[in-house]
Amino acid sequence: MATSDPSHGAATTGKPKPKPITPSDLRAEFSHHDPTIARINNGSFGCCPATIIAAQQRHQLLFLRQPDYYYFHTLKPSILQSRRLIQTLINADHVDEVSIVDNATTAAAIVLQHTTWSFFSSNFQPGDAALILHYAYGAVKKSVQAYISRAGGHVIEVHLPFPVKSRSEIVFEFQKALKLGKSNGRKIRLAVIDHITSMPCVIIPVKELVKMCRDEGVDRIFIDGAHAIGNVEIDARDIGADFYTSNLHKWLFCPPSAAFLYCKMSDESSDLHHPVVSHEYGNGLAMESAWIGTRDYSPQLVLPEVMEFVNRFEGGLKGIMKRNHEMVVEMAKMLVEAWGTELGAPPEMCASLAMVGMPSCLGIRCELDALKLRKHLRECFKVEVPIYYRAPVEGEVDPITGYARISHQVYNVVEDYYRLRDAVKKLVETGFTCDLLSK
Numbered sequence: 363m364a365t366s367d368p369s370h371g372a373a374t375t376g377k378p379k380p381k382p383i384t385p386s387d388l389r390a391e392f393s394h395h396d397p398t399i400a401r402i403n404n405g406s407f408g409c410c411p412a413t414i415i416a417a418q419q420r421h422q423l424l425f426l427r428q429p430d431y432y433y434f435h436t437l438k439p440s441i442l443q444s445r446r447l448i449q450t451l452i453n454a455d456h457v458d459e460v461s462i463v464d465n466a467t468t469a470a471a472i473v474l475q476h477t478t479w480s481f482f483s484s485n486f487q488p489g490d491a492a493l494i495l496h497y498a499y500g501a502v503k504k505s506v507q508a509y510i511s512r513a514g515g516h517v518i519e520v521h522l523p524f525p526v527k528s529r530s531e532i533v534f535e536f537q538k539a540l541k542l543g544k545s546n547g548r549k550i551r552l553a554v555i556d557h558i559t560s561m562p563c564v565i566i567p568v569k570e571l572v573k574m575c576r577d578e579g580v581d582r583i584f585i586d587g588a589h590a591i592g593n594v595e596i597d598a599r600d601i602g603a604d605f606y607t608s609n610l611h612k613w614l615f616c617p618p619s620a621a622f623l624y625c626k627m628s629d630e631s632s633d634l635h636h637p638v639v640s641h642e643y644g645n646g647l648a649m650e651s652a653w654i655g656t657r658d659y660s661p662q663l664v665l666p667e668v669m670e671f672v673n674r675f676e677g678g679l680k681g682i683m684k685r686n687h688e689m690v691v692e693m694a695k696m697l698v699e700a701w702g703t704e705l706g707a708p709p710e711m712c713a714s715l716a717m718v719g720m721p722s723c724l725g726i727r728c729e730l731d732a733l734k735l736r737k738h739l740r741e742c743f744k745v746e747v748p749i750y751y752r753a754p755v756e757g758e759v760d761p762i763t764g765y766a767r768i769s770h771q772v773y774n775v776v777e778d779y780y781r782l783r784d785a786v787k788k789l790v791e792t793g794f795t796c797d798l799l800s801k
Contacts (some may be wrong), residue, residue: 383674400778404769417667421660466588469607469623474509481513488514557587686714691768726764727794743785
């Protein structure tokens, strides 16, 4: 186990303590953002400060200047340095448990490919089950279908309530799905569990669900924490899953795209392979992932500079996460009060994202309406925010069917949220409905 704390990098590396960031520094770091847009959607694509972009460009130019030297002398040591930082950030036992990949979807492909081979080798039997949350990321859900269903596995979706009132609701529904998965003598071979669901966004009690899976004999557990690192604390050892992935570019300021895949040391983990086969095949997943052919690896190499950047903030990364959470909750409550609606989850189940109910009179009746309204807010009010469509439950009177997913990152200011507040209030006051967008 690494004992260094990346939030105190200056003390462990002998470098001078980073200069505290000022408001003007912060504006300069994100001056490349479109100043006309209220960007409250960090959750989709993340953000990258100017100093990190400069570090990325230095790596790109070094490679282009002398590719052979860079490949033989710089690339692998730089990737190893990033892996060691990730090891410390997530409390992994060994650096060999950490591989760097393009994104969480790639990590899912690695895990699902491994599971598929178990069906083909008859270690798993046709009809054995894989469990996945109904609110799992779309690409991951389709990956489960593409790998597991085609190999003969049975996929069970855990249907979660939304709005959600408490963690216990999630635990209850997950327990029901586990019992269903084991019915008729079937075995559950894989559970795919989000740490923070994407749409709608809710923090999932992963440690509790992992324990339930272990108690019920689930073979393998994969945590999709795409939104997690830089958003909530991750302790891979404490969570206890076999696999854990998170994107470095969403909330940890890396350029797109970069992610890690944690694989708990076991006999099985040695048989994991990257879907792209290169001449590193057979040298372990970390090495296979470190070279998948000629491409731009620079997003994976700037983590040292990222840690220097976050250490300029009070409290380092933990301080950033705390303030982002407090601010997104404050802004969400402000919007709820202004619109007369409700939160999609209690504050303790929000991280740096929150679901805010939109006035029902807007007439959001389907996913297409949500997309059209999002486009309307972007083009007419210069607000960028995703909107989630929630199908009404039978018997509901005047239900809230649209929820804005707001994010808060260090570059956001309260005026961004006021613009969203006022845009929606204006739509309501003018009698707008989504039906008008189809005309």
